[in-house]
Amino acid sequence: MDLLLETDPDVMIGYNILNFDLPYLYERAEALKIQDKFHRMGRIRGCRTRMGNRQFSSKALGTHDYKDLNIEGRVQLDMMVIIQREHKLSSYSLNAVSAHFLGEQKEDVHHSCISDLQNGNEETRRRLAVYCLKDAYLPQRLLDKLMCMYNQIEMARVTGVPMTYLLTMGQSIKVYSQLLRKARTHDFLLPNMKVNGNPNDGVAYEGATVLDPKMGYYDKPVATLDFASLYPSIMMAHNLCYTSLVSPERAKMMAPEDVAQSPCGDWFVKAQKHKGILPIILEELLGARKRARADLKAEPDPFKRAVLDGRQLALKVSANSVYGFTGATVGKMPCLQISSSVTAYGRQMIMFTREEVTKKFTRANGYETDCDVIYGDTDSVMVNFKVADVTRAMELGREAAAFVSEKFIRPVKLEFEKVYFPYLLMNKKRYAGLLWTSPEKHDKMDSKGIETVRRDNCLLVKDMVTTCLEYILIKRDVWGAVAYVKDLIRDLLMNKIDLSLLVVSKSLSKDVDAYDASSGHVELTKKMRKRDPATAPVVGDRVAFVIIRAAKGAKAFEKAEDPIYALDHNLPIDCQHYLEHHVKQPLLRIFEPVLKNPQAELLQGDHMRSMTLSTPSHAGGIMKFTKVKLSCLGCRAPLSKPGETSLCVHCMPQESAIYYRSMKNVADLEGTYSALWTQCQRCQGALHQDVLCTSKDCPIFYRRKKVQKDLNEAQNTLARFVDEW
CATH class of the missing domain: 1.10.132.60 (B family DNA polymerase, thumb domain)
Structure with missing residues (x-):
């Protein structure tokens, strides 16, 4: 507490500090009866820090319980919450996250070992100190690496909410804050509506269109046409807002040129008559993002580039969250007429794009072949122009995007971004392909809905799927992939998989x-x-x-x-x-x-x-009471004659070869164990120390334990030769 008051920090960072570190300190102070002194963590004199239980729920992020401490004047920045919200990883432990982003880990110490290390000697206490220091140092490095501070500050500036809200609340409060700010300048008042129910409940409405996929393997380039900021563009183009929504009776009383009916039957005043607040907010957000991206390209200073990048990202997220705000049935201001109209216009545009593209790009119009729309998902359409050349597919993609964009109301715009070649379409929201943004070389292997990032899958499945896709998409060797799978299944059933x-x-x-x-x-x-x-x-x-x-x-x-x-x-x-x-x-x-x-x-x-x-199961029943005899290290036959400790009489002529084989096995395992040990030391950044890591998120941890066990067994086998040599 003294250190906190002396340094007087603006920001308190850490990993899982909201649910563990800060609540622990709070409860520890109460246990020691020093809460009157300790519970003054904020900057307002006389204001006592209190802890309460809070719950956050959203469809996107699920339900989370957390502890809420009021520390006025100091931002509590929990890196675990930031990474959980912004990145999809197989594990969110500090070890796993640090290994993913930084290429290193901390010296993991299980909580049950802390007392023993503290009560030991100088060396054990040093190990504990290094563990604690890395626990604080790694979140700081993650903060810098991921530019979290820039992103959080810019998001708070754009949306007008405190930084703490960004971690403890959802998207609705950000949009609501912007609405309040804009409503004040336009002399509007927002209704104070009661929020009831669960965010997972509520009235359902028809969502975005997903065109039925024409599943298959496409060995010709598939162009992807994407709508730029689809839902914000629809809301701006058709003036969808709380302030422009009118009842059918009122719409009949107005001039036909002043109102328009959405595909789902709701009426909205056109922008020429009255511009809605939501379209104004979206125009400002997207316009500011466009300026920030232009400034980013021209800015040489790394610090200013980081700030501008954080700003354009915050503006993008804020614009995309406005639609969700209107559709949140238990949110601050739900309006299903707006959200259902947005998705209805989106469905209409996807269908319209498919019709226009397939109608224009045909042999009858002078093109090489009749194109085919093989899939469409929310804001993108995938077109197979049936040309063999990536460059030509890109040209046709740009032409198709420009052609269709002319038929939409501004600012709705269809853009060409990428080509998939080859492309493996498995089902709705499941596909993989090599992604090309330039005709010279593919950028990466892109996939969606595949078992490569799901956390409840074992590493075997992730590696298998990735390798199969590499065979099929990069090497173009389907039968090579089949052979690899057969070998993998054989090894699995023979219990040879690590x-x-x-x-x-x-x-x-x-x-x-x-x-x-x-x-x-x-x-x-x-x-x-x-x-x-x-x-x-x-x-x-x-x-x-x-x-x-x-x-x-x-x-x-x-x-x-x-x-x-x-x-x-x-x-x-x-x-x-x-x-x-x-x-x-x-x-x-x-x-x-x-x-x-x-x-x-x-x-x-x-x-x-x-x-x-495969490996037999353990002996059961009466077998566990039988006396196990030694077996020959050469032929595995039981050793029954007196004096036989390693080989039977039949294998004695090959004794030197068998002994050499046992020695080589021990040497190989020692080499493997040393390599794994060194890799763990490098990961911890402690080459001069023993390895304390017990990270169960790391596959090397299990490999090291397995090799250690195999090495002990191999050394025991070799020791059976000692009496005879």
């Missing part, structure tokens, strides 16, 4: 007793609490688990097990479960457009017989 690739993680969002239905991570948490309550997961943790083999008929949630526990106790993995519930469906989705019968090609054949060779 354990780190099979780990699944799910968040424990509430106490285990509060869950209605049973699930793997919940049941595993209960088991881990019985084994060791100190190290068991707590609410807010992500629970990592693998699926092990169990008795026939056992349910999936009963087979979830801690990966380290399964490794230490040699528990066999349920490979068939991973094949059926994790691997099969993503594979069929990818290969359905390129193979006639993907089920037969991928999931039938000799490679599926390998499951009979």
Whole structure:
């Protein structure tokens, strides 16, 4: 507290400080009976800091509980909340986020080890100090790397809300603030409406159009035509606003040229008669964004560029959130006539674009072929002009965008941005392709709706999907992808897949007793609490688990097990479960457009017989009481004669070769373990220290534990030769 008052910071940053650090300090001060002195964290004298429970809910971000501390004059900037809102990652732990954005991690210390380190010696306390320092240093580096400060300040300036609101509230308050500001200048008053209900409830209305996809593999360039700022453009073009909405009776009393009816039957006054407040706000936002982007291109100073980039991003997000504000049925000012009219105009424009493009680009009009619109989604239309050249597809795309844009009311504009070549269309909102913005070389492999970023998928599925897409799209080798999949399935069924690739993680969002239905991570948490309550997961943790083999008929949630526990106790993995519930469906989705019968090609054949060779389950019943005899290291036959410790009489002539093989196995495992250890040290930035990392989000952690176990077993095997050599 003394440090806080002495430094007098404007901004307090950290990682998960809203839900852990600050509430912990608050409660710790109460436990020590020093709350009168400590609870003065703000800049207003005599104003006591208090803590309350708050809940934030939205369709986009879900429901989150958090602690609210009033610290007047200081911004509480929680990097965890910012990254959760702005980035889609497989894990949001500080280790995983730092590894993703910075290429390094902290020295992870489990909370159960902190007391032992503190009560140890100078070295253990130093390790604890380094852990705490990195806990504060990494969020600061993330703040700089992601330019969060610029973005947050500019968003607050654009929308007129305090910075704290940006993390603890949704989009509605930003739009409402802008409405208040603009209404005042136009002598309007906003109604004070009561907010009731849940944001996930409310009256539904027809959303955007998704044209039925013509699924398949397209080996010719597919041009993508996008509407620039579609919903804001519609609201400006048709003057959709609270202040321009009129009843059907009132519309009949007005001149026909002053009103227009939307496709869903609602009436709005045209801009020439009265310009609405929402279109004025949108015009100012998009105009300011256009100026900011122009200034950004001409600005050489890195600091000013960062500010301008943050400003144009804030302006873009603010403009796009106005439509959602009108459609939020439990928001500040819901108006379904506006939101349903916007989507109705959007559907109409998508259909109109498809008709105009297919009508113009035909052989009859002098073009190479008759084009085909293969897919459309909300604000984009994908056109197959059936030309082999990327350059020609881009030319036709620009021509089509300009041709259709002329037929729309300004400022609605159709733009050409990119070409996909080749293109794999699997279903609605599921596609992948090489993205080209210039004809020289593709920019990247782009995908949507594919199992590459879903957090509840194991790393095996993500790697498999990515590799298959690389074979199909980049190498153009479908049968190479098929061969890769068969090898992968064979290795999976033979239990040759690295354990780190099979780990699944799910968040424990509430106490285990509060869950209605049973699930793997919940049941595993209960088991881990019985084994060791100190190290068991707590609410807010992500629970990592693998699926092990169990008795026939056992349910999936009963087979979830801690990966380290399964490794230490040699528990066999349920490979068939991973094949059926994790691997099969993503594979069929990818290969359905390129193979006639993907089920037969991928999931039938000799490679599926390998499951009979997979690791046997543990011996049970009377077998666990039998005395295990040593077996020959050469032929695996039981050693029955006196004096035999490593080889039987039949393998003794090959003793030197078998000994050399055992030594080589130990050397190889030592090399692998050293490489993994060094990689962990580099990740922590501590090459001169031991590795403390226990990050269960990192696959190297599991690989290191597995290699360590295999090395111990190999060294024990080699030790059986000692008495004879």
